[in-house]
Amino acid sequence: MSIVVKNLRHVYGEGTPYESVALDDVSLEIADGEFVSIIGHTGSGKSTLVQHLNGILKPKSGEVLVGGVNIAAKGVNLPEVRRKIGLLFQYPEYQLFEETLYKDIAFGPTNLGLSADAVDSRVREAMALTGLDFDALSERSPFELSGGQKRKAAIAGVLAMGPEALVLDEPTAGLDPRSHRDILAMIRRIREERGITIILISHNMGDVAEVSDRVYVMDGGRIAFFGTPAQVFANKARLKQSGLGLPPTLELAELLRAGGADIEGDPLTLDEAVELIDAYLERRGA
Amino acid sequence: MIRDITIGQFYPGESGVHRLDPRLKLILTIAFIVSLFVVRDFLGYGVVVLALGAVVAASRVPLGFILRGLKAIFIIIIFTFTMNMFMTAGEVLFRIGVLTVTKEGLYNAVFMGLRLVFLIIGSSLLTLTTKPIKLTDGIESLLKPLKGLGVPAHELAMMMTIALRFIPTLLEETDKIMKAQMARGADFETGSIFRRARSLVPILVPLFISAFRIAQDLAMAMEARCYRGGDGRTKLHELKFRRRDAVAVLLACVYFALLIGERFLPAWIFKGYF
Numbered sequence: 001m002s003i004v005v006k007n008l009r010h011v012y013g014e015g016t017p018y019e020s021v022a023l024d025d026v027s028l029e030i031a032d033g034e035f036v037s038i039i040g041h042t043g044s045g046k047s048t049l050v051q052h053l054n055g056i057l058k059p060k061s062g063e064v065l066v067g068g069v070n071i072a073a074k075g076v077n078l079p080e081v082r083r084k085i086g087l088l089f090q091y092p093e094y095q096l097f098e099e100t101l102y103k104d105i106a107f108g109p110t111n112l113g114l115s116a117d118a119v120d121s122r123v124r125e126a127m128a129l130t131g132l133d134f135d136a137l138s139e140r141s142p143f144e145l146s147g148g149q150k151r152k153a154a155i156a157g158v159l160a161m162g163p164e165a166l167v168l169d170e171p172t173a174g175l176d177p178r179s180h181r182d183i184l185a186m187i188r189r190i191r192e193e194r195g196i197t198i199i200l201i202s203h204n205m206g207d208v209a210e211v212s213d214r215v216y217v218m219d220g221g222r223i224a225f226f227g228t229p230a231q232v233f234a235n236k237a238r239l240k241q242s243g244l245g246l247p248p249t250l251e252l253a254e255l256l257r258a259g260g261a262d263i264e265g266d267p268l269t270l271d272e273a274v275e276l277i278d279a280y281l282e283r284r285g286a
Numbered sequence: 287m288i289r290d291i292t293i294g295q296f297y298p299g300e301s302g303v304h305r306l307d308p309r310l311k312l313i314l315t316i317a318f319i320v321s322l323f324v325v326r327d328f329l330g331y332g333v334v335v336l337a338l339g340a341v342v343a344a345s346r347v348p349l350g351f352i353l354r355g356l357k358a359i360f361i362i363i364i365f366t367f368t369m370n371m372f373m374t375a376g377e378v379l380f381r382i383g384v385l386t387v388t389k390e391g392l393y394n395a396v397f398m399g400l401r402l403v404f405l406i407i408g409s410s411l412l413t414l415t416t417k418p419i420k421l422t423d424g425i426e427s428l429l430k431p432l433k434g435l436g437v438p439a440h441e442l443a444m445m446m447t448i449a450l451r452f453i454p455t456l457l458e459e460t461d462k463i464m465k466a467q468m469a470r471g472a473d474f475e476t477g478s479i480f481r482r483a484r485s486l487v488p489i490l491v492p493l494f495i496s497a498f499r500i501a502q503d504l505a506m507a508m509e510a511r512c513y514r515g516g517d518g519r520t521k522l523h524e525l526k527f528r529r530r531d532a533v534a535v536l537l538a539c540v541y542f543a544l545l546i547g548e549r550f551l552p553a554w555i556f557k558g559y560f
C-alpha cells in the first residue's frame with residue numbers, strides 16, 4: 001500500500017477559545033513496502049498525522065491518498081480503508097474490552113464480517129506473530145495480562161484485521177527492555193514475512209536508525225526535514241533544533257572520536273558500531 | 287466529534303462579568319430564571335432581551351459560541367414548541383390532518399419556546415463566565431449557613447468540583463476509545479437500535495475501567511497530600527464583594543423593577559412611555 005499525504009492541515013477545536021493548529025502543510029510520500037519512521041518531540045503532531053491516514057480524523061485541507069485513491073472522495077469505503085491501514089494507537093491497552101483475549105483479538109475480523117473459521121485462523125496467526133501463547137492465554141481475561149502482554153494483545157488485535165500497511169504509534173513506549181526487544185523483533189518479522197508498508201512513530205532514536213528505510217522529522221506541526229537514517233542523523237544541528245538527539249551508537253562514536261580514537265564512519269546499528277570499533281582496535285594494535 | 291458539546295463549558299476571559307463574585311452570579315442567575323416566569327407578554331420579553339443582550343455584550347463571549355449550546359437542546363425546544371402549538375384550545379387558525387393550530391396555541395408555542403431559549407442562555411452565561419472552581423467556591427460559601435442543619439457544604443462542593451473537572455477528561459477518553467475501536471472496524475452509526483446499543487459495549491467497558499482508575503489515582507493523590515475534608519481548610523482565593531458587584535446588584539434591581547412594573551402596573555401608565 002503506498003501512502004501519499006499532500007498539504008495536510010488540521011486544526012483542533014476550531015472556533016473555540018482552545019483552537020490549535022496541530023498540522024500545517026504536511027506532505028509525505030511512502031512507497032509500497034517501505035519502512036518509514038516519524039520522529040519529533042512531544043506535541044509536534046505525529047499522532048495527529050497518522051490518524052489521518054485511515055480517515056479517523058478529517059483534514060481541514062489537503063488530501064490523503066492510499067494506494068492512489070483519495071480517501072475523502074465520495075464513494076470510498078472507509079471501513080475498507082481502515083482494514084487496509086492497520087493503526088495501532090499510542091498506549092493502546094485501553095482499547096481491550098472483551099471477556100477473553102481470544103474474543104478481543106477477534107473483534108476486528110468479526111467486524112469485517114468474516115466467517116467463524118476465518119476469524120479463528122486470523123486470531124491464531126496474530127497471536128503467533130506477536131508471540132502470545134495461544135493455549136495459555138487465549139481464554140484469559142485481557143485485564144489479567146501484564147503491561148507488555150496487553151500491548152502485544154492490542155497489536156494482535158490490529159494485525160488480525162489483515163492490514164496491508166501497519167501504522168504503529170510508539171508501540172514500545174513505557175515497556176521494559178525485554179518487551180521492547182520482543183516488539184521490535186516482531187515488527188521486523190512482520191516486515192520480512194509479509195513485506196507490508198510500515199510506519200513507525202518512536203522516540204527511540206536507536207530503533208529508528210536501525211530499522212527504517214527513511215525518516216521524517218516533525219517539528220511544530222510541520223515536516224522539518226527527511227531522508228535516509230544516515231542523512232537525517234548526519235544533521236545533528238538540525239535535529240537539536242527540533243528537540244531531538246542522536247542514536248546511542250552515533251553518540252558513542254562521537255565520544256570516542258572526542259577522546260582521540262579515530263573511528264571511521266557513522267554506525268547506525270549496534271553491529272556496525274562493533275565492527276567499526278573492532279576495525280579501530282585492529283588498526284591501533286597493528 | 288463528541289467534544290463539540292459546549293453546555294456547561296467555561297469561556298476564558300477577563301471581562302467584568304467574568305470577574306463578578308460567583309455567589310452573586312449564582313443568586314442573580316436564579317433570580318433571572320424566576321423572573322422569566324413573571325413575564326406575561328412580549329413587551330416583558332423585550333426587557334429580558336435587552337438585559338440578556340447587555341450581559342452577553344459585557345461578557346465578550348461570542349454570540350455564536352453561546353448559541354451553539356442551544357443546539358444540544360434543540361430537540362427539547364422543538365418538542366415544547368409543537369406540544370404547545372397543537373394542544374392549546376382556542377380560535378382555530380388552520381388544520382393539518384387531525385391536528386388544529388389555534389391562535390392561542392401559536393402564541394403559547396412562541397412564548398414558551400422563547401422562555402426556554404432565554405433560560406438556557408441565562409444559565410449557560412453563568413458557566414461560560416465562571417471557572418468551575420469559582421462556581422463551586424460560590425456554592426460552598428452559599429451553603430455554609432446550612433452547615434448547622436447537617437448539610438456537608440464543603441464535601442458537596444468538592445464533589446462538584448471533581449465532577450466538573452473530570453467531564454472534559456472523560457470526554458477525551460471517550461473520544462480516544464471510539465477512535466481506537468473505529469480503527470478496528472467498529473461501526474457506531476448503522477444498524478438497528480439493538481445493534482447500535484450493543485456497539486456501545488466496546489466503548490463503555492474501557493471507559494468505566496479508566497473512570498475507576500482515574501478515581502483511584504485521584505483519591506490516592508489527595509490522600510498523599512493529606513486531604514481530610516473541610517475542617518480547618520483555608521482558601522487560596524477568598525471571595526470578596528467588590529464595587530463591581532455592587533454595580534451589578536444595582537443594574538439587576540433596575541431590571542427587576544422594570545419587569546415587575548411592566549407586569550403589575552396598569553397598562554396605560556407603563557405603556558405610555560413606550
Ligand SMILES: Nc1ncnc2c1ncn2[C@@H]1O[C@H](COP(=O)(O)OP(=O)(O)OP(=O)(O)O)[C@@H](O)[C@H]1O
Binds near residue numbers: 013041047090
Ligand atoms: N484531541 C485533541 N484535542 C485538542 N488538541 C489536541 C488533541 N490531540 C492533540 N492535540 C494537540 O495537538 C498537538 C499535536 O498533538 P499530537 O498528539 O499529534 O502530538 P505527538 O507528536 O503525537 O506528541 P507525543 O510525542 O507526545 O505523542 C498538541 O499541541 C496537542 O496538544
Ligand SMILES: [Mg+2]
Binds near residue numbers: 047090
Ligand atoms: Mg503521539
